[in-house]
Amino acid sequence: MNYSESFGYNKICGRLCIELEGRLASALSVGSGEQEETDSDVILDSKGNPFIPGSALAGALRAYTGEIGREKEANQLFGKPKDESPGAESDRQSRIFVYDTKIQNAQMGIRDGVRLGEAKTAEPKSKYEIQIIESNANFKMRLEFIERESQKAQNDLKQLMDEDLRLVWSWVYGFTTGELRLGARSRRGFGRFHIEKVRIKKFDMEEQASYLEWLEWDWENPDAFLPEESIDVTKGAEGQYAKWLTTEGKDGARKFTHCFEVPLDIPYTLLIRTYSTAFKKEDEMPDYGQLTTTGGSAQAALIPGSSIAGAFRNHIAKIIKEIAHLESWEKAQSRLSPFFGTWVKSDGKNDGNGEDIVVSRIIFEETVVNGGGALPIFRNAIDRFTGGTVEGALYQEVPWAGGNVLLKIFLQKGRHKEGTQDSDDIICGLLLWAILDLQAGILPIGGETAVGRGIFSGSGKIGEGILLDGQPLSEQEKEMYLQRAVRWAKETEDERTEG
Structure with a gap:
């Protein structure tokens, strides 16, 4: 046994440096734990x-690697499996450095929200604000x-690097499709990234010239990557990424089984409120107006995924309450938790009703309104007893008039929590x-909405134009999904009766 073997020496024989460049495709919320703003x-x-x-970033990459069926590679790359105690023979140090990601040209914004009850009235002490990167x-x-x-010992250096690159391409694919996201509220449209360029630098540490090059190499150097080491993945039809797409990515390791696309028109006005900065009236600023892509009154109107999700869940809960003859709207909300996520706010390991916290299987993308424009309106508060205006109660709002949207909803794979029946059809029916x-x-x-805002319409007859996984949804498919949802609601009623 030589010296290296006796001391378990395992020298570094190569380094693979990867840079992913792009832009945020949606808002991003990565919290600091602070509450100053x-x-x-x-x-x-x-x-x-x-x-x-x-x-x-490392946590998100590791989780995604496991979710696409490559748990063994995740453990080998990121370190010791979670279920083993420190000191086990299979303990291993992570062999990937994940650097902090710099955000450039960032514009900060504030999103506020509130939990609504059955009658769309705010629940007490349920108002919140979060700071975001636009x-x-x-x-x-x-x-x-x-x-x-x-x-x-089993592969040469080129094969080792190629294996790691295949994993990188799966991450690029995950970012591109929206399966791989970062930060909070990712199920409500946040944390999506658009990768534009992938840069690859390889160092063979056993070759002196390559080793010396690595010693002098710097990420920040404008010439750190040669032109041939930079790949434009937005083209998609050429290069290494395209090759991966036609082999491993052909069938895809997608977590999503379904993607709904729903084209809608806004025949009247829309108002998802954003308020003046710090809730103080400023010169030439309205009291509140429609949320836009820049957080102000310019560019395009924006419909947050949380607004769509809240409206959908509230509406579906009302329908289930009627079909299943449940005694309360809250019970219907609880029945939707396996699909939409835990509804009741929790500070422990369950949601307050003895149920484990559940992550939503449905992702509602943020939706940008195409066309239309801001419509400034001045209004007076009216005294409900006299019918006259309230003194000093003039205010300005800026709803959005007209335009159209393409609503996107993703459904992740899963099994029904209470049994073995596949629940994908149920969720499609509920949606x-x-x-x-x-x-x-x-x-x-x-x-x-009580004065006619927020109403949408289809481009043709009701039910037309809906795409499921890129294909028009047939009448037979609609009927099948709707019936499956009704049967599930009836099963809910049976469970209540038996209970």
Whole structure:
């Protein structure tokens, strides 16, 4: 036995440096734990710039790697499996460096929300605010893979790096499709990334020239990557990423089984409120107006995923309450938890009703309104007893008039929590209840719905134009999904009766 073997020496034989460059495709919320500005402030560096901690990115990458069926690779790359105690023979140090991700040209914003009851009235003490990084900010993610001698015993260095690159391409694919997201509220449209360029630098640490190059190499150097080491993945039809798509990515390791796409028109006005800065009236600023992509009164109107999710869940709960003859709307909400996530706020390991906290299986994308424009309106508060105006109660609001949207809803794979029956059809049916009523103008979204705001319509007859996984949804499929949802609701009634 030589010296290296006797001491378990396992030298580094290669380094693979990866840089992913792109922009935020949606708002991002990476909290610092501080509450100076809002209930959840964005984490900032010493210079006051927002960033994504390497630990947050590493956690998301590891979780996604396991979710696409590559748990063994995740353990081998990121370190010891969670279920083993420290000191086990299979203990291993992570062989990937995940750097903090710099966010450039970031514009900060504030999103507020409130939990609504059955009658769309605010629940007491349920108002909250979170600080976000607005979409379209630029970022650079940096990863460094360490290749060691023990791995090379079975493969040469090129094969080792190619195996790691295949994993990188799966991450790029996850970011591109929206399956891989970062930060809070990712099930409500936040944390989506658009990768534009992938840069790859390889170092063979056993070759002196390559080793010396690595010693002098710097990520920040404008010439750190050669032109041939930079891949434009937005083209998609050429290069290494395209090759991966036609092999491993052909069938895809997608977590989503379904994607609904629903085209809608806004025949009247929409108002999802955003208020003046710090809730103080400023010159030439309205008291409140429609939320936009820049957080102000310009550019395009924005419908948050949380607003769509809240409207859908509230509407579906009412329908289930009637079909299943449940004694309360809250009971119906509880029955939806396996699909939409835990509804009751919790500070422990369950939701307050003895149920484990459940993550939503449904992702509601943030939706940008195409067309239309702001419509400033001045209004007076009216005294309900005299019918006259209230002195000093003149205010200005800016709803959004006209336009159209493409609503996207993703459904993740899963099994029904209470049994073995596949629940995907049930969720599709529940979503169709809300989608069809949205097209019919029965289900409004946003504020001031009592005066006609937030009403949508389909481009043709109710039920037309709905796509499921990119294909038009047939009448037979609609009927099948709707019936499956009704049977599930009836099963809920049977369970209540038996109980």
